Structures are given as structure tokens and as C-alpha cells.
Amino acid sequence: MLTVLYVLGLTAESMTAALAAGRQRVDIFGVMLIAAVTSFGGGTVRDLLFGHYPLRWVNEPIFLAIVLGAALVTVLASFLMDYFRTIFLILDAVGLSTFALLGAQVALDMGYSPLIVVVSSVVTGVFGGVLRDILCDRVPLVFNEELYASIAILVAVMYMSMLHFNLDETIGSQLVIVICLIFAFGLRLLAIFYRISLPVFEYQEREYVRDPAGRLTMWALNKAGVRRREMRRRSVGAPRTPKDKTKRKRRRRQNRFELVDRGEFEYEDEQAPQNPHEEPHNRDE
Numbered sequence: 690m691l692t693v694l695y696v697l698g699l700t701a702e703s704m705t706a707a708l709a710a711g712r713q714r715v716d717i718f719g720v721m722l723i724a725a726v727t728s729f730g731g732g733t734v735r736d737l738l739f740g741h742y743p744l745r746w747v748n749e750p751i752f753l754a755i756v757l758g759a760a761l762v763t764v765l766a767s768f769l770m771d772y773f774r775t776i777f778l779i780l781d782a783v784g785l786s787t788f789a790l791l792g793a794q795v796a797l798d799m800g801y802s803p804l805i806v807v808v809s810s811v812v813t814g815v816f817g818g819v820l821r822d823i824l825c826d827r828v829p830l831v832f833n834e835e836l837y838a839s840i841a842i843l844v845a846v847m848y849m850s851m852l853h854f855n856l857d858e859t860i861g862s863q864l865v866i867v868i869c870l871i872f873a874f875g876l877r878l879l880a881i882f883y884r885i886s887l888p889v890f891e892y893q894e895r896e897y898v899r900d901p902a903g904r905l906t907m908w909a910l911n912k913a914g915v916r917r918r919e920m921r922r923r924s925v926g927a928p929r930t931p932k933d934k935t936k937r938k939r940r941r942r943q944n945r946f947e948l949v950d951r952g953e954f955e956y957e958d959e960q961a962p963q964n965p966h967e968e969p970h971n972r973d974e
Contacts, residue, residue: 691787691866696755698784702728703756705777706821707763708770713825717764723824724760725753730817735792735809739799778881786873789814789841790866793848803849810845811838836880839887844873 706727710720729746736744746752763770770777792813796806815831815838822829831837848869851857857865879885 690863691791694783694787694870695791696752697780698787699728699752699756700759701777701780701784702817703759704763704770705781707760708767709821709825711764711767720764721757721760723821724763725756726824727817727821728756729753730820731788731792731813731815732817734816735795735812738812739796739801739809741795741799779878782874782877782881785814785837785840785877786844786870788817789844789873790848790869792841793845797849797852806849807842807845811841814838814841814844833889835884835886836876840873840876840880843876844869847872 703724706724707720710723713719715723729744729752732746733744736742746756789810792810793806795813796809801809818831818837819829822831848865851865851868
């Protein structure tokens with residue numbers, strides 16, 4: 690049963706990866722490569738991390754042929770894929786459930802601790818999609834969409850809990866697997882149709898001007914003999930705004946008026962204006 694679900698999951702992952710590659714306008718080789726990386730990426734990363742050899746798609750090349758064939762069919766029948774969007778979502782949920790449970794089984798068979806079993810489940814179920822999105826130059830959907838990696842965690846915890854209470858001996862190991870698969874599949878569908886997701890963390894840094902006197906460099910410059918007023922005049926780290934420029938222009942104009950009143954201002958024109966507070970005209974006007 691797991692083998693059949695595994696093939697369905699591989700097919701769904703391969704077809705969705707081919708569509709994602711087509712949106713980036715890659716050639717046929719790129720489509721095949723992205724489809725293979727998406728389908729086998731999670732299991733391959735898990736096996737490399739845990740030293741679990743041989744890799745399944747290497748030992749059984751028929752799975753690789755199925756993935757490449759599904760990608761090729763997607764390319765040839767891409768104009769029909771919009772009509773099968775719901776089917777793809779359902780098959781993707783089947784693939785996630787199957788991959789997560791297989792990852793948990795591999796880690797348990799190798800004798801790892803419960804925490805590593807959960808990691809194995811997440812890596813197997815999620816990393817294929819992460820690699821696909823990285824190759825397609827976009828933020829992985831796992832990080833900002835509905836519940837996905839969380840389902841792999843829950844499946845692993847549920848599977849280990851049922852084994853801990855010896856339910857595999859009471860009701861049978863096959864029934865335990867079926868219950869875990871139905872739980873993960875149903876939870877994924879609920880997350881898709883009701884848009885259930887984890888809380889999103891959003892941080893936007895506020896722009897503010899720091900007083901240079903509170904910086905370590907200010908303390909060092911004070912030790913070197915630089916006056917605080919001179920340091921503040923430099924406005925270290927404070928960008929100059931248009932308002933500051935307007936103030937400086939106004940200050941220069943006021944200083945010029947004071948010089949005119951005292952008769953110390955030298956005009957570039959031959960004759961000074963009758964009104965001392967009237968700005969001198971340019972010669973070109």
C-alpha cells in the first residue's frame with residue numbers, strides 16, 4: 690500500500706515541479722532535472738544525512754523513469770493542467786503524508802531518538818519542495834503557505850505515540866499506518882481549503898536618528914579632544930532631510946541680510962538694490 694501511495698506522491702510532485710519550471714521558461718532538461726530533484730530531494734537529503742544506503746531511486750531506477758515520464762507528460766499536456774488543479778492538491782497531500790511517514794519509519798528502523806525521527810519526517814516530506822522553489826528562484830512555499838511542515842511533525846509524533854503504546858501489536862501495524870496517513874491527509878486538506886497556517890512573524894525596522902553623543906565613537910573622540918558640539922554638527926549616521934536643507938538656506942539668507950544692514954555685504958552687481966532686504970537680481974535677467 691505504501692508503495693502505491695509513494696508512486697502517486699512522486700507523480701504529483703513531478704508534475705507540479707514541471708509546471709513550476711515552465712513558469713521560469715527553462716528547457717526540457719531543466720524541467721526533467723527540477724522534477725527529479727523535487728520528487729527525490731527529500732528522501733535523498735535524509736539518506737545522505739543518516740548514511741542510509743543505497744538510495745531508493747538508485748537501487749530501483751523504475752521510480753526515476755516514472756518521475757521523468759510524468760514530467761514529460763506535463764510538458765506535452767500543459768494546456769490541460771488548469772483543469773486538474775484540485776487533483777494535484779489532493780495528490781500533493783497524499784505525497785506529503787506518505788513521504789513524512791516513510792521518513793519516520795527510516796529513522797526508527799535505524800534506532801534514532803524521537804527528535805531525530807521528527808527531523809527525518811520533516812526533511813523527507815518538505816525538502817523536495819524547498820529545493821524546487823530554490824531552483825525556481827522564489828521563496829519556498831513551505832515558509833509562507835498553509836500548514837505543511839507542521840503536518841509532517843504531527844504525523845511523526847502520532848506514529849511514534851501509537852508504537853509506544855503497542856497499538857501496532859493490538860490493532861496491527863498496517864492499520865496504524867492507515868490511521869496516520871488518513872490523519873495527515875485530512876489535516877492537509879483542511880489547511881488548504883480553510884487556509885489554516887501558522888502565525889506569521891513580520892518585522893519592519895523603524896527609521897530613527899540616533900544621537901551621536903550616545904555612541905562609542907563619541908566617547909573615543911572626546912578622549913581624543915574633539916568637542917561634543919562639533920561632533921553633533923557632523924550628524925554621524927543621520928541622513929539630511931529636505932527640511933534641514935531649507936533651514937540652512939534660510940539661515941544663510943538671514944546672515945546675508947544682517948551683513949547688508951551693517952553695510953558689510955559686497956554685491957556682485959555694480960549697484961546695490963534700493964531695498965536692502967530685496968535679493969539682488971542676476972545680471973542675466
